[in-house]
Amino acid sequence: MSTATVSRVINGHGNVTHATRTRILRVVERMRYVPDSAARSLSTGLTNTIGVLLPDLYGEYFSEIIRGIDQAARRRGLHLLLSGVHGSAAEAVLAIRALKGRVDGLLIMSPYADSAFLADHFADDTPAVLMNSPVRGNSHSSFCLDNRGGARAMVRHLAQVGHRRIAFIAGPQNNFDATERLAGYCEAIAEFGPDLKEFVLPGDFSEESGYRAAQRLLTLDERPEAVFAANDMTALGCLHALNEARVAVPGDVALAGFDDIPLARFVSPPLTTVRVPMAELGARALDGIAAAVGAPAATPTSTQTVATTLVIRASCGASAQLRAVDELTVSGSDAAGN
Amino acid sequence: MSTATVSRVINGHGNVTHATRTRILRVVERMRYVPDSAARSLSTGLTNTIGVLLPDLYGEYFSEIIRGIDQAARRRGLHLLLSGVHGSAAEAVLAIRALKGRVDGLLIMSPYADSAFLADHFADDTPAVLMNSPVRGNSHSSFCLDNRGGARAMVRHLAQVGHRRIAFIAGPQNNFDATERLAGYCEAIAEFGPDLKEFVLPGDFSEESGYRAAQRLLTLDERPEAVFAANDMTALGCLHALNEARVAVPGDVALAGFDDIPLARFVSPPLTTVRVPMAELGARALDGIAAAVGAPAATPTSTQTVATTLVIRASCGASAQLRAVDELTVSGSDAAGN
DNA sequence: CTGAAAGCGCTTACAG
DNA sequence: CTGAAAGCGCTTACAG
Numbered sequence: 001m002s003t004a005t006v007s008r009v010i011n012g013h014g015n016v017t018h019a020t021r022t023r024i025l026r027v028v029e030r031m032r033y034v035p036d037s038a039a040r041s042l043s044t045g046l047t048n049t050i051g052v053l054l055p056d057l058y059g060e061y062f063s064e065i066i067r068g069i070d071q072a073a074r075r076r077g078l079h080l081l082l083s084g085v086h087g088s089a090a091e092a093v094l095a096i097r098a099l100k101g102r103v104d105g106l107l108i109m110s111p112y113a114d115s116a117f118l119a120d121h122f123a124d125d126t127p128a129v130l131m132n133s134p135v136r137g138n139s140h141s142s143f144c145l146d147n148r149g150g151a152r153a154m155v156r157h158l159a160q161v162g163h164r165r166i167a168f169i170a171g172p173q174n175n176f177d178a179t180e181r182l183a184g185y186c187e188a189i190a191e192f193g194p195d196l197k198e199f200v201l202p203g204d205f206s207e208e209s210g211y212r213a214a215q216r217l218l219t220l221d222e223r224p225e226a227v228f229a230a231n232d233m234t235a236l237g238c239l240h241a242l243n244e245a246r247v248a249v250p251g252d253v254a255l256a257g258f259d260d261i262p263l264a265r266f267v268s269p270p271l272t273t274v275r276v277p278m279a280e281l282g283a284r285a286l287d288g289i290a291a292a293v294g295a296p297a298a299t300p301t302s303t304q305t306v307a308t309t310l311v312i313r314a315s316c317g318a319s320a321q322l323r324a325v326d327e328l329t330v331s332g333s334d335a336a337g338n
Numbered sequence: 339m340s341t342a343t344v345s346r347v348i349n350g351h352g353n354v355t356h357a358t359r360t361r362i363l364r365v366v367e368r369m370r371y372v373p374d375s376a377a378r379s380l381s382t383g384l385t386n387t388i389g390v391l392l393p394d395l396y397g398e399y400f401s402e403i404i405r406g407i408d409q410a411a412r413r414r415g416l417h418l419l420l421s422g423v424h425g426s427a428a429e430a431v432l433a434i435r436a437l438k439g440r441v442d443g444l445l446i447m448s449p450y451a452d453s454a455f456l457a458d459h460f461a462d463d464t465p466a467v468l469m470n471s472p473v474r475g476n477s478h479s480s481f482c483l484d485n486r487g488g489a490r491a492m493v494r495h496l497a498q499v500g501h502r503r504i505a506f507i508a509g510p511q512n513n514f515d516a517t518e519r520l521a522g523y524c525e526a527i528a529e530f531g532p533d534l535k536e537f538v539l540p541g542d543f544s545e546e547s548g549y550r551a552a553q554r555l556l557t558l559d560e561r562p563e564a565v566f567a568a569n570d571m572t573a574l575g576c577l578h579a580l581n582e583a584r585v586a587v588p589g590d591v592a593l594a595g596f597d598d599i600p601l602a603r604f605v606s607p608p609l610t611t612v613r614v615p616m617a618e619l620g621a622r623a624l625d626g627i628a629a630a631v632g633a634p635a636a637t638p639t640s641t642q643t644v645a646t647t648l649v650i651r652a653s654c655g656a657s658a659q660l661r662a663v664d665e666l667t668v669s670g671s672d673a674a675g676n
Numbered sequence: 677c678t679g680a681a682a683g684c685g686c687t688t689a690c691a692g
Numbered sequence: 693c694t695g696a697a698a699g700c701g702c703t704t705a706c707a708g
Contacts, residue, residue: 002679007703015677032459036439038379039701042684047376049419049440058405067396070422079436081387082420084408098417101374101685102387121370266604340695345687353693377685380700439701 010035041101049079050289051103053095053110057084060261061278065131068282069107076290085110089117096121105289107131111174115139127292131285134176141292141301143285147177147258150274150308151184152191154228154256157272157310159192161318163226163254166196169203169213169238171230178205181230181258199224203234210237218245225254226316232257232264232273239267239315250317260311270313281306339365348373379439387417388627389441391433391448395422398599399616403469406620407445414628423448427455434459443627445469449512453477465630469623472514479630479639481623485515485596488612488646489522490529492566492594495610495648497530499656501564501592504534507541507551507576509568516543519568519596537562541572548575555591556583563592564654570595570602570611577605577653588655598649608651619644 001024009016009024016024027033041047052069056062066082073080081103085092089112096118099106106128108118118128118140130142158166168185171178182200189196201216203209210229214237217224229235235257242249249255249269257264260275284306292299312318339362347354347362354362365371379385390407394400404420411418419441423430427450434456437444444466446456456466456478468480496504506523509516520538527534539554541547548567552575555562567573573595580587587593587607595602598613622644630637650656 003702004679004681004704005677008678011703013704017677020677034435034438034461036380036701037436038376038385038439039684040439040703041376042374042380042686043701043703045684056405057408058401060401063396063398063401067394070395074422074424079440080420082408082418084412086412097372098375100372101376101378102417123372263601263604266601341686342688342695342697343693346694349687351688355693358693374685377700378687380702381685381687383700 047079047102047104048077049081049103050286050293051081051083051099051106053083053085053092053106053108053113055085055087055110057082061259064278065109065282068279068284069286070282071279072283072286072290076286078286078290092117093121100126105129105293107285107289109133111176125297127289127295127297129285129289129292131281132176135303138301138303141288142303143281143288144303144305145177145180145276145278145281146305146308147180147276148184148187149305150258150276150310151181151228152188153308153310154258154272154274155185155188155196156192157312157318158226158228158254158256158316159188159196161254161316163316164193164195164197165199165222165224166226166228167199167201167217167224169201169210169227169229169234171203171205171234175205178230185228203230205231205234207233207237207240210234210239211241212237214238214241214245218242218247223253226256227253228256228258230258232259232261232271235271235273236263236267239271250315254316256316260309264311265313269315272313272316272318273311275309275311277306277308385417385440385442386415387419387441388624388631389419389421389437389444391421391423391430391444391446391451393423393425393448395420399597402616403447403620406617406622407624408620409617410621410624410628414624416624416628430455431459438464443467443631445623445627447471449514463635465627465633465635467623467627467630469619470514473641476639476641479626480641481619481626482518482641482643483515483614483616483619484643484646485518485614486522486525487643488596488614488648489519489566490526491646491648492596492610492612493523493526493534494530495650495656496564496566496592496594496654497526497534499592499654501654502531502533502535503537503560503562504564504566505537505539505555505562507539507548507565507567507572509541509543509572513543516568523566541568543569543572545571545575545578548572548577549579550575552576552579552583556580556585561591564594565591566594566596568596570597570599570609573609573611574601574605577609588653592654594654598647602649603651607653610651610654610656611649613647613649615644615646 006024009021054062083095085095092110092112109131113133122128128140130140132144135142170182189198201213203213227238229238235255247253257271257273260273264271264273344362347359392400421433423433430448430450447469451471460466466478468478470482473480508520524536527536539551541551565576567576573593585591595609595611598611602609602611
């Protein structure tokens with residue numbers, strides 16, 4: 001009954017008599033023995049946990065990512081060491097360092113977390129996967145929402161319904177989702193007709209910024225026929241201002257958002273928007289990091305895109321017929337790198 | 339430059355020449371050396387991380403708890419090992435066991451996690467704190483929302499506004515929040531007047547169950563003057579059914595919820611409800627477990643209650659004057675045990 | 677099939 | 693002020 005033998009039965013390594021095995025199991029049971037994870041990690045070099053770094057651990061958006069990650073991790077018997085990295089790069093560095101020896105791999109979403117940053121601060125023998133982050137270089141795999149495709153699909157939809165002057169209320173300039181959505185809008189304006197013109201107003205994803213943007217739009221000589229907000233909260237602020245000014249939606253102006261937050265279908269009129277499958281993003285990223293943990297270091301990296309969905313409701317003047325379709329998958333593709 | 343000396347400068351233990359210290363620091367910097375957490379944990383017996391077990395890691399409710407826990411943990415430089423324990427007690431046992439050697443303390447919210455359960459499955463030298471769970475015995479500290487006080491305050495409010503027949507749509511029977519809210523309702527009915535009568539309908543916290551309960555209420559000979567739902571989603575389902583039946587709220591029947599979810603103030607009429615400060619619960623519980631980690635094992639345990647807040651909006655027929663007050667703190671108390 | 681021994685990477689008395 | 697050594701609790705070749 002040496003520690004070696006106990007270790008063997010606990011880890012199911014065979015080469016143990018049935019008799020000794022049952023004897024050990026009985027004692028284990030009686031003493032409620034549970035192996036110490038830290039010791040096990042030290043000797044095996046494995047922790048069975050994945051570190052997850054997000055800008056925040058809460059809110060609609062991150063909560064959904066966590067949900068996807070959690071479900072995928074649970075399927076694989078992996079633990080999650082979560083950390084919210086609010087803002088500063090210095091904080092991100094500390095968080096990453098603190099993970100050494102605690103995790104087998106890292107899942108990270110952060111404006112600072114490009115490959116160079118990771119190479120600098122994270123042990124290069126530990127795999128890392130980026131989520132929804134600007135990818136530079138191909139030393140790490142990454143999973144991104146198709147924000148760009150979603151924005152393009154929305155502009156196409158608005159143009160199809162007949163709107164020409166389509167304004168865009170942007171999000172924060174240092175936010176990856178926001179800049180991708182803006183880029184998609186610009187691309188689509190250029191692509192879907194010479195009669196479409198870019199018109200971008202500043203915003204910051206807040207309800208407040210949507211409210212202000214709408215007020216400004218209302219003072220214009222030539223009002224846009226449609227307003228596409230970089231996210232739903234901004235669109236809601238917009239709607240508020242429009243209501244106050246007795247401007248009918250979608251009668252006088254069409255309104256669209258991005259995210260499909262729960263509120264979107266409760267407001268009046270229900271908001272046409274783009275659904276972003278955060279949980280799916282999280283789940284796929286977890287699967288990606290799990291694969292990387294198991295794979296040899298030289299495995300090629302890839303960048304994968306998670307499709308977004310156009311959700312057509314009443315706020316853009318689409319015909320009931322079109323709305324009946326309700327949801328159309330609009331995007332999604334894979335690209336392999338390195 | 340032995341490992342011992344390096345260890346001393348890294349941990350700032352003094353007794354090192356300025357010269358050797360700077361030399362070591364320089365090398366540490368150049369090699370980007372970061373101590374291995376698993377090894378450190380093994381030798382110090384400390385992990386600087388708190389394990390957190392919640393029924394789920396996502397959704398409005400848990401997301402807010404996580405937010406509070408995260409903020410408090412960050413203030414103290416503690417890491418969080420999060421685990422969602424969906425349902426089964428067996429799963430909870432596994433999750434708890436897997437934490438051994440990984441955490442200095444445990445924060446847990448689960449219907450199964452009473453003191454007896456913890457004593458059975460969690461090392462007794464590791465402190466644990468319960469959140470919003472039925473407390474039996476006093477071997478563990480616990481932090482609970484004052485669901486009972488919140489429900490009582492709501493009934494009192496409804497009675498004050500003039501309602502006599504106040505129905506309650508209950509939540510799941512095995513849910514601690516739900517049973518406490520029901521208990522508060524019953525207590526208050528008994529307390530605030532002989533002319534008040536208990537009338538409880540089944541429900542399960544879902545919008546659907548509120549919808550059905552309302553339909554049933556509408557068939558009654560003597561309709562209630564007020565309906566108090568065990569949570570906001572149920573109240574919303576109720577509102578839906580009432581709207582369909584063209585029963586005016588609050589004109590024909592008053593409606594109240596519990597939770598104060600974001601939607602509550604967006605529906606029409608805005609919903610009178612009870613706000614539950616989940617983030618505060620999480621933060622206080624984290625502070626509690628942090629204190630327990632530092633304290634000697636014999637430190638007395640305590641049960642603390644986190645106050646809830648009555649939020650008066652338009653759905654219950656309260657006068658505008660009363661509503662102007664908008665929010666009234668209604669409850670909150672401390673009780674020390676053992 | 678079983679056990680003695682080394683080693684995982686740290687920290688911390690204990691000598692010097 | 694500094695280093696050699698033991699020990700934290702496991703796992704895993706290696707002998708037997």
